[in-house]
Amino acid sequence: MPRPGHTDIGDALRILRARAGLTQQELAARAQLDGPHLSRLETGQLDIRWSTLNRLLAALGADLRDLQDTIERIDSEDPSGS
Numbered sequence: 001m002p003r004p005g006h007t008d009i010g011d012a013l014r015i016l017r018a019r020a021g022l023t024q025q026e027l028a029a030r031a032q033l034d035g036p037h038l039s040r041l042e043t044g045q046l047d048i049r050w051s052t053l054n055r056l057l058a059a060l061g062a063d064l065r066d067l068q069d070t071i072e073r074i075d076s077e078d079p080s081g082s
Helices: 006-019 024-030 035-042 050-060 064-077
Strands: none
Touching: 006 035, 006 050, 006 064, 024 035, 024 050, 035 050, 050 064
């Protein structure tokens, strides 16, 4: 399996956030980030630090397995295979 890129991780975070029923502002507050920073992470415009990823996952009540499963689902639904 190819290594996930910034966009894959951002897309997965956005899906996990939606599943949790949170807005970007709500998740950002829970993870002690500002809203625009979270937006740039979700769109793949910024590299995500390990510590930030851990804070976001904790705020979502998710773990790395949830993130990986979501990325794999995204990849399997992408008709372009990218």
